[in-house]
Amino acid sequence: MSDAHNEHESAIKTPKQLIAAVAAGFLVPIICIVLLVEYVTNAQKTGAGSESQTAEMITARIKPVADDGFTFRDSTAPKQLLSGEEVYKSTCAACHGAGVAGAPKVGDEASWKARIGEGYDKLVSHAINGLRAMPAKGGNPDLDDIEIARTVVYMANQSGAKFKEPEVKAAAPAAAAAPAAAPAAEEKK
Incomplete structure (x- = not known):
């Protein structure tokens, strides 16, 4: 048999070299891992999630979803009437x-001519009660009749009419009568 098979020599010949090799076997991977972690964590973070723990981001995440796009109104407060243009833009412009x-386009005098010829009262009645494909009050039941009348005037005037905008009547005649009745009651005493 050949002695070449048993000629295997190791690079480690002394116990000192063995200790150094074992220490290097443990320390080199640990040092590599520490350096890799430092490299990853020290990088400037940009993009999604980098500011997720700021006070603003936390507030945005926990605020109620229903707050987006809604404004709360005091149901007991007096109603603020919208102008004809505001109602047109929010409700009527879609059609x-x-x-x-078949809705007549605002500004198209030819399609409005026959309707304007029927008169202001008839146009307002159709707008309030609905006509053919148009629902009553344009599909917005929260609108007052005066707001509908203003909108009819706005749309008709944009289309060639010369209607006068309706005036808002006194809000509550009974409320005005109540203060007048109070001094009369005091005079009777």
């Missing part, structure tokens, strides 16, 4: 801006 389902 009367594009002529959807």
Whole structure:
């Protein structure tokens, strides 16, 4: 048999070299891991999630979803009437801006001529009660009749009419009568 098989020599010849090799076997991977962790954690973070623990981001996450896009109104407060243009933009423009389902386009004098010829009262009645494809009050039951009348005037005047905008009547005649009755009651005493 050949002695070449038993000629295997190790690079470690002394116990000191063995201790150094074992120490290097443990320390080199640990040092590599520590350096890698330092490299990853010290990088400037940008993008999604980098500011997730700021006070503003926490507040944005825990605020109620229902607060987005809604404003709370005091139901006991007097109603603020909208102008004809505001009602047109919020309710009527969807159909009367594009002529959807046969609705006359605002500004198209030809399509409004016959309607304007029927008169202001008839136009307001149709707007309040609905006509053919148009629902009553344009589908917004929260609108007052005066707001509908203002909107009819706005739309008709944009389309060639010369209607006068209706005036708002006194809010509560009974409320005005109550203070007048109080001095009369005091005079009787």
